[in-house]
Amino acid sequence: MSLRTLSSLDVSEDDLQQISSESTKLVFEYLTTISERPVRAENHVGKTLAAIENELSTGGRSIEQLIGECRTIMDLSRHNGHPRFFGYVASPATPVGAYADLIASALNANITCWRSGPAGTEIERMVVRWLGQLIDYDRDSKGLLTSGGSMANMIALLIAHRRKSGVDTARVGLWNSGPPMTIYASEEVHMSIAKGADILGFGRDQVRVIACDERQRMRVDLLRQKIEADRREGLRPFCVVGSAGTTNTGAVDPLVEIADVAAEFDLWFHVDGAYGAPGSLDEGKKHLFAGLKRADSVSLDPHKWLYVPVDAGCLLFHDADAARRPFSAEDADYIKTHGYADEEAFAFWDYSVELSRRFRALKVWMTLQYYGSSRIAGAISEDMALAAYLGGVVSSADDFELLAPVELSICCFRYVPERGMSDAELDRLNERIMAMVQKGGRAYLSNATVNGKFALRACITNFRTTKSDIDETIAAVREAAELLTQRRNGAA
DSSP, X not given: OOOOOOOTTOOOHHHHHHHHHHHHHHHHHHHHHGGGSOSBOOOOXXXXXXXXXXXXXXXXXXXXXXXXXXXXXXXXXXXXXXXXXXXXXXOOOOHHHHHHHHHHHHHTOOOSBTTTSHHHHHHHHHHHHHHHHHTTSOTTOEEEEESSHHHHHHHHHHHHHHHHHOSOHHHHOGGGSSSOEEEEEETTSOHHHHHHHHHHTSOGGGEEEEXXXXXXXBOHHHHHHHHHHHHHTTOEEEEEEEEBSOTTTOOBOXXXXXXXXXXXXXXXXXXXXXXXXXXXXXXXXXXXXTTGGGOSEEEEOHHHHSOOOSSOEEEEEXXXXXXXXXXXXXXXXXXXXXXXXXXXXXXXXXXXXXXSOXXXXXXXXXXXXXXXXHHHHHHHHHHHHHHHHHHHHHHHOTTEEEXXXXXXXXXXXXXXXXXXXXXXXXXXXXXXXXXXXXXXXXXXXXXXXXXXXXEEEEEOOOTTOOHHHHHHHHHHHHHHHHHHHHHHHHHO
């Protein structure tokens, strides 16, 4: 005899069937029409809330009403999966990845450790090994999935500090362990490095910024000079960060040379590959990543260029003992493991800031297994070929200027109608062009500063994009420029 009574949150099988079918129908409708939508809907602050019921329900509402309002929310969104969304490093979710997220949410496993989520823990550790193999880092990679590259980078900095400090900093703290310890990164490094250093207590001034060459890559000669100067000043260099695909231009630092310097000065070598590391899957680009396997740690985001839904970042490392040191905690009695074999005692909290962790690995596993690594690699190669195509169109045009080499899948350029215009005038013009293109809904470009110049930035990490989408984006830029010129002449 069951003692269980129906909860106020239980639903009938008929209601569950309706929730399932209506939700699936909405997702199917969205995925099959995404290319026909404007990249960015006309919207303004308050428009979304005005279009849906914005008072908290006390008695509940029907699934028909809620699905209808979900459709409205979709209609008023910016669509990262659109083939002409080039704004940021945000690949679209594959359909199988989106449904994998639904499965993971239904299971609702908390992947803190093996005993909490045994199947999820084993899937995640396997996926981490696969990611290490994919980018040719380590066939037996250790690591974990994170919310994104920012968290992965911050964890890496903490591991590096504890590994190189030579003291039990878990007890004495960052600020009481001798002279300041310094980190080195290029001027093009992602903002999460300085931000992570600040959060960890090093201070942003302890991140030594190294100038770049004409290709926006770290100058290793200046890196060496700065390390030597800091050592003479009594500081303690402990970590150097290389970029495997910068966010601004997609530049890959000279990783082999940086690895040599790191070895010479006994520094932890971290590579921020959150965006670009999957670019190593292209045979023609592998040489750029030759030093990757020598890194002590690597960050990469499957949600950036492996077409997996947000959130799915990753931190890889070779030395699990070094990674465990900052996080190992024996104080909380309820998380202690008793009576488990070594593998069953495994816990992700020993390698991460997070305790509660969703089942991120399922969507990565399902995406990689459904398509296979060859098809994923093909999509990445196609993205890079399209960026090169855009670079070629820009370079051959009289009214455009390429501002940085196209190394991976990012193309930075600007509209130049008259060669006599100053950089300041061109900056203002291209700012207005970008805003007009974004609001127009045909395409979405973001911006970057390249050698002090305002650049229109197209980041192509989308398996739906074709050459015709590149051509239409160029047309949208020209049309915006012409309209701005007409308005300026009319005002004059």
